[in-house]
Amino acid sequence: MTLHTVQDYVSQYKSLKQSLNGSVSPWLKELKDSAIEQFQKQGFPNKKVEEWKYTDISSFLESSFKPRHHEDSERIRGDLAIFGDGKENIEPFIFEGLDCYRVVFINGLFSKDLSKIEDLPSQVFLGNLQEFIKCHPHIARNYVNKKLHSKKNAFTSLNTALFSNGACLYVREGQKIKKPLHFIYFSTNSNSAHYLRNLFIIGKASKVTILESFGGEENAHYFNSVVSQIVTQEQSQCEHYRFQLEGKNAFHISDLYFEQGLKSEVRSFLFGIGGRFSRQDVNVPFTQGHAQCFLKGLLKPKGSQVIDFHTLVEHNVSNCVSDQFFKAVVEEKAQGVFDGKIIVAKGTKGTQARQINKNLLLSEGAQVFAKPNLEIYADDVECTHGSSTGQLDQKALFYLKSRGISEEEARKMLIHAFVSEIIESIPQEAVRKKIDHIVFSS
Amino acid sequence: MLVIKNLHAKVGGKEILKGIHLELKKGEVHALMGPNGSGKSTLANVLSGREDYEVTQGEVLYEGKSLLHMAPEERACKGVFQSFQYPVEIPGVSVTNFLKTAVNSIKKYRGESEIDALDFLKLMKEKMKLLQMDEVFMSRSLNVGFSGGEKKRNEIFQMAMLEPKLSILDETDSGLDIDAIKIVSQGVNSLRGPHTSFLVITHYQRLLNYIVPDKVHVLSDGKIIRSGGKDLALLLEEKGYDGVG
Numbered sequence: 001m002t003l004h005t006v007q008d009y010v011s012q013y014k015s016l017k018q019s020l021n022g023s024v025s026p027w028l029k030e031l032k033d034s035a036i037e038q039f040q041k042q043g044f045p046n047k048k049v050e051e052w053k054y055t056d057i058s059s060f061l062e063s064s065f066k067p068r069h070h071e072d073s074e075r076i077r078g079d080l081a082i083f084g085d086g087k088e089n090i091e092p093f094i095f096e097g098l099d100c101y102r103v104v105f106i107n108g109l110f111s112k113d114l115s116k117i118e119d120l121p122s123q124v125f126l127g128n129l130q131e132f133i134k135c136h137p138h139i140a141r142n143y144v145n146k147k148l149h150s151k152k153n154a155f156t157s158l159n160t161a162l163f164s165n166g167a168c169l170y171v172r173e174g175q176k177i178k179k180p181l182h183f184i185y186f187s188t189n190s191n192s193a194h195y196l197r198n199l200f201i202i203g204k205a206s207k208v209t210i211l212e213s214f215g216g217e218e219n220a221h222y223f224n225s226v227v228s229q230i231v232t233q234e235q236s237q238c239e240h241y242r243f244q245l246e247g248k249n250a251f252h253i254s255d256l257y258f259e260q261g262l263k264s265e266v267r268s269f270l271f272g273i274g275g276r277f278s279r280q281d282v283n284v285p286f287t288q289g290h291a292q293c294f295l296k297g298l299l300k301p302k303g304s305q306v307i308d309f310h311t312l313v314e315h316n317v318s319n320c321v322s323d324q325f326f327k328a329v330v331e332e333k334a335q336g337v338f339d340g341k342i343i344v345a346k347g348t349k350g351t352q353a354r355q356i357n358k359n360l361l362l363s364e365g366a367q368v369f370a371k372p373n374l375e376i377y378a379d380d381v382e383c384t385h386g387s388s389t390g391q392l393d394q395k396a397l398f399y400l401k402s403r404g405i406s407e408e409e410a411r412k413m414l415i416h417a418f419v420s421e422i423i424e425s426i427p428q429e430a431v432r433k434k435i436d437h438i439v440f441s442s
Numbered sequence: 443m444l445v446i447k448n449l450h451a452k453v454g455g456k457e458i459l460k461g462i463h464l465e466l467k468k469g470e471v472h473a474l475m476g477p478n479g480s481g482k483s484t485l486a487n488v489l490s491g492r493e494d495y496e497v498t499q500g501e502v503l504y505e506g507k508s509l510l511h512m513a514p515e516e517r518a519c520k521g522v523f524q525s526f527q528y529p530v531e532i533p534g535v536s537v538t539n540f541l542k543t544a545v546n547s548i549k550k551y552r553g554e555s556e557i558d559a560l561d562f563l564k565l566m567k568e569k570m571k572l573l574q575m576d577e578v579f580m581s582r583s584l585n586v587g588f589s590g591g592e593k594k595r596n597e598i599f600q601m602a603m604l605e606p607k608l609s610i611l612d613e614t615d616s617g618l619d620i621d622a623i624k625i626v627s628q629g630v631n632s633l634r635g636p637h638t639s640f641l642v643i644t645h646y647q648r649l650l651n652y653i654v655p656d657k658v659h660v661l662s663d664g665k666i667i668r669s670g671g672k673d674l675a676l677l678l679e680e681k682g683y684d685g686v687g
Contacts (some may be wrong), residue, residue: 208588399530402490403544403600404518413543417534417583 003061006043010036012067027141028133034146035160042154049051051153052163054337055279055308060251065193065223067162068108072282090114091183093213093245095432098430100182100211103167107222108194114184125170126181129199134166139170141201143229148257153281156255159195159227159391166197166228169210172203173203173233180209186215187250188226198228202236204261209239211431215274216247223356228252232264234288240268241431245438246275255281260291260320264279269426270297271435272307279308286313287321297326298422300439301334308337311355315343315378319350327422328359328364339371342385346377353381359389360418362411406435411422443468443505443608443639445534450499451488458484460664461500466608471640471648473601473675476661477683482643483527485661486612489641490524491517504608518544519551523606527613532584537596538566540584541603548604569602573629590617598629605633610641615649627652645677 013036017029024032025126042062045052103126104114110128117126125132133140148156167183187194202208210230216222224246232238246252252275258266272278284293293313301307313322328336342353359368370387392414400410419439426432444466451459451625458481466472476482488495489502491514502509504522532540546556557565570577573595587591594614601609611630615623630640630653642653650658650672658674659666659685668674668686678686 390586393530393532395530396491396532398514399516399526399532400535400540400544401542402524402526403515403604404515404548405543406515407513407549409543409547413535413540414532417532420534420685 003058004064008038009012009158009162010040014333016067016162017165020092023134025137028144031144032161035157039154039161040156044154051310051339054339054371055306057277058276060223061254063221063223064191066191068190068194085236087114089217090184090186093186093215093243095182095211095428095430095434096272098180098182098428102182102184103127105165105167105183105185105196107190107192107195108185108196108224109164121174121175121177123175124177125168127168129166129282130164130196131166132170132199136170139201140199143201143231143259144197144328148227148229148255151400153255155225155253156227159197159225159255162225163195163197163227164192166199168198169200169202169208171201171203173205173208175203175206175208177206177208180211182213184210185214185221187220187247189217189220190222193223193225195222196226196237198226198282199231200229200238201231202233202238203234204233206360208231209428210241212240212242213245214243214252215245216250218247219249220247221249222247223251224254226252228254228256229259230257230266230391231259232261232266232291234261235263236261237265238267239427240266241271241426242268243271243273243435243438244275244278244280245271245273246278248274248276250275252278252280255283257285258293260286260288260293262288263290264288265291266293268293268295269422270295270309271298271438272297272301272309273438275305275307277306280310282309282311284311284313284322286315286317286322289317290320292321293323293324294321295324296418296422296425297324297338298439299326299328299330299336299338300419301328301336303334304413305333305334306337307334309339310337311340313340313342314345314355315348315351315353316345317415318348321352322354324355324357325386325422326357327363327419328368329419330359331362333363333365334367336368338387339369339373341373342375342383343398344376344378344381344383348378349380351378351381351383353383355385357387358418359387360415361389361391362415369396443470444505444509444641446500447502448499448500449488449502451484452496452498453484453494457498458664459488462661462664462666464659464666466639466641468479468639469600469636470656471634471642471653472657472659473573473642473655474641474659474661475645475647475675475678478645478663480661481664485613486524486527486610486643488616489522489610490514508671510659515547516551516605519548521607523601523604523609525594525601525611525614527608527616529585529593529597531586531588533586534560535584536581537584538580541600544600544604567604572602572632573599574625592623593620594618595622598626602629602633608639608641609633610643612643613645614642615644620648623649624652634655647675655677
């Protein structure tokens, strides 16, 4: 099978550039040019690159994905027409009993019809990035810039070059938004690549709950490339959920950045359930003091799925708190990866960093690569970490069976018990119920 | 109810049970006593279906059918219960959820419909009261953070909830103070009746002051060396195991 090369993707960029035809601001064009250049320099990562050691992307390189651009109006109409009258495709992602604002993307394209953004406070922008760049170019420019593609991740550079749209939220100062904001990214069997660039800005002392659901038609073949920035300004609070529930043949590669202001607080719950191959990077580069970030994650690959999580928490300044708690349940011949890195910079004080990773292997062919990674260059640090991998406790299994519970039910109870530490800590009841159902029906 | 014939069993290649004969009739309570290492717990574990025990000879009949051929869950569904000497801690599984699943699994096996949530709660509260357990235990993870005594009480509480026909109590009294022994015994005695049978395995005679047995067997080196009435336990207490051999 022929592997797609860096050059194939560069040509895609060239044709995109032609189709853009000056509809994009010069600064954005310049950014994209520099991103593709960066991508060419980086090339696709291979197993020799430390961060991609356990993540074999050859199945991705073997796949062909048609690029999609926002000018491609006929296709947009085609994709959206499928969903024009019926909402049944996004129905499975909706949280029963939870009244939310909603932003929907189909195959990477914003769908106004399926979105629900009426009655927003005037201090809030909710919708798509294209529109936000038009209305607030100066704010957008502050965040959508070269900062991200200076990093090692070639997929992030590629995303920057090829994205045309993405989700956007901009909340001004002092807004407590009671209703959660739900972003649904749904894909059909399109054989296409969707480059989403998401920007969420939560203003000073504001408070929001963001839910993100990625999903697709059951056996759909597509590629979602997602780069997201969640900016929490001074003293703001963000509760964030991400459900990666992509279709069975989908590829999902995402890079998420929490850019936290002074005394801001982030609580993020990350679920890796779907897709054929997924890689999610989560970055917390602290640059302001007294910020707190709590990450909880659950990976549940089965069949021949690969679900990979990489976290990078950088304590560049003093007095920040980070807490990571990741669990993986791996079945059949699937593979799970948790690679978590904490860096505490020299000269910083009062850092509290915790990282716990627990993995459960349910069959002989199941694999998990767990790599806790701590680089501490400061003295005044409170740092704990731990990683363990095991199987179902045979003694516990026997105990349950000796009370009349079947083997199957007993196993289910013990798996449930293992993941409940993550699920039970979800503050939103509707979300808790939904994810519990998803985890145990998938 | 239970007939054990010439039972031989090995653990880790070593023969522990060397030909046990025992018959426990419906409505009877038998005590099985013996020194450490005599095979008491091995017998209990063989009866409950633990996989690491190998039966090399003999058979065990429960209500006329071969018990040893049944999976552990099947034994429970057919009315066999064992109170374990060392109950396992299971974090993340609450006492309530566990018992509800167990009660309903047994009901399902017997072709009965599931228990109503309110009836279940009522039943739980009633049985907890019988064993003087605090209701906070309902929402706690199974055996996690329970003291030794609380674990044993929880075992008898489960027995009371599942209402088995045959109960095997493996050193339920060890680690209990005298007040707890009284409470646990009360729980056991409340289930005694013409249709239930008990095999009470114990090291000491004192439990038998509260759960008065119909028969007492003395186990030594994998064999029952003497059987008798409840007075045999008193004799043991007085003369020790060597004195009755």
